[in-house]
Amino acid sequence: MNALWDALAGTLTGVLSGWGVGGGTLLTVYMVMLRGIAQQTAQGINLLYFLPCAGGALTGHIKNKRIDWKAAKFCILGGLLTGVICAFLAQKTDAAWLRRLFGVLLLYVGFTELFHKRDS
Amino acid sequence: MASPVASKTLRGRPTNIKPPFPEKLSPGRVVFLRRETKFLITGGLAGVLNGLLGTGGGLALVPLLIRWGKLDDKTAMSTSVLVIAVLSLLSAGVYVWKGGMNWTLAWPFLVGGLIGGVAAGLLFKKIRGDFLRRLFGALLLAGGVRMLF
Numbered sequence: 001m002n003a004l005w006d007a008l009a010g011t012l013t014g015v016l017s018g019w020g021v022g023g024g025t026l027l028t029v030y031m032v033m034l035r036g037i038a039q040q041t042a043q044g045i046n047l048l049y050f051l052p053c054a055g056g057a058l059t060g061h062i063k064n065k066r067i068d069w070k071a072a073k074f075c076i077l078g079g080l081l082t083g084v085i086c087a088f089l090a091q092k093t094d095a096a097w098l099r100r101l102f103g104v105l106l107l108y109v110g111f112t113e114l115f116h117k118r119d120s
Numbered sequence: 121m122a123s124p125v126a127s128k129t130l131r132g133r134p135t136n137i138k139p140p141f142p143e144k145l146s147p148g149r150v151v152f153l154r155r156e157t158k159f160l161i162t163g164g165l166a167g168v169l170n171g172l173l174g175t176g177g178g179l180a181l182v183p184l185l186i187r188w189g190k191l192d193d194k195t196a197m198s199t200s201v202l203v204i205a206v207l208s209l210l211s212a213g214v215y216v217w218k219g220g221m222n223w224t225l226a227w228p229f230l231v232g233g234l235i236g237g238v239a240a241g242l243l244f245k246k247i248r249g250d251f252l253r254r255l256f257g258a259l260l261l262a263g264g265v266r267m268l269f
Contacts, residue, residue: 006228007235014236019244020197020204021256022179023236025263027229037225043175044219045226047212053233053240054205060241061198068191068199074156075163075185075203079177082164083207086171087214098172103267106176106260109183114257 006035010049017050018057024050158189163203170207178204179263182256193249197256 009030016023024046031042061067153161162184166177178200185196215221 003228007232010229010232011236011239012232014233015240015243016236016255016259017233018201018237018240019247019252019255020178020182020199020201021252022259022263024175024178025259025266028175029262029266031229040219041222041225044212044215044221045229046175047208047215048221048226049229049233050208051205051212051233052230053237054201054208056234056237056239057198057201057241057244058205060238060244061201063241064198064245066195066198066244067202068185068195070155071159071185071189071191072199072202074159075166075181075199076206078160078163078165079167079170079203079207080210081167083167083171083177083210086168087211090172099267102169102173102176103264106179106264106267109179110257110260110264112257113183113253113260116253116257 002035010053014049014053014056017053018060023053155189159185162189166203167207170204170211176263176267177207179260186253193253194244197249197252198244 009027013023013027013030016026027049028039028042028046031037031045032039037045058067162181165184166181169175169180170177181200181203182196185191185200186193189196191199
């Protein structure tokens with residue numbers, strides 16, 4: 001029965017994740033708060049869940065010609081470089097301060113996106 | 121600083137003659153980065169967040185691609201899905217390799233994610249970008265609260 005609810009939650013947040021609007025955040029909240037899954041495990045499942053989800057969504061996005069390939073190429077290049085370095089750094093440093101800082105930034109950007117002018 | 125020659129040429133003829141120096145080189149004007157550099161930095165930031173926090177790369181990508189990279193909102197969103205998918209592939213690999221994965225717990229989410237993802241790809245055309253950005257804003261607020269506490 002739990003598996004059914006999990007699949008349903010995955011489907012609903014999967015639509016949001018496939019649109020690129022941050023469904024993973026919601027799914028992690030569901031796993032940690034409603035299902036009592038440990039934060040670390042939830043983050044791992046969240047990472048893994050995004051792979052089939054993105055695969056499904058991208059077939060549509062590519063067909064609709066909604067990918068800016070140049071942007072994607074350079075973002076992936078930059079992201080892989082810093083991602084690997086920071087994954088190693090993360091084991092040595094406490095990222096709590098970055099987490100807080102990022103939280104504040106998210107609140108700011110969240111407000112501006114929520115109330116953005118229509119034509120911008 | 122205009123040279124004497126240039127000021128002589130310009131005197132009394134305010135129109136049709138361009139100033140001797142191109143406008144974009146005048147002081148106080150921002151020198152623009154190349155688009156490639158912007159994308160490289162944007163992706164790099166996403167990598168820092170994903171690497172250090174294990175999440176959040178996508179939340180940084182979309183606003184930056186829209187505001188700084190000047191992508192239209194829907195293209196920014198679908199492009200970020202591709203970028204994060206590649207970065208997640210790497211992180212998920214490391215995660216499974218180092219810590220293993222509870223597959224009994226994980227598989228319903230994976231199946232759900234696939235169904236949701238396919239639905240997202242099919243519905244994307246019908247959804248207004250404007251609505252998506254507001255939805256994104258609301259979810260960012262939720263993410264922000266979660267990061268703080």
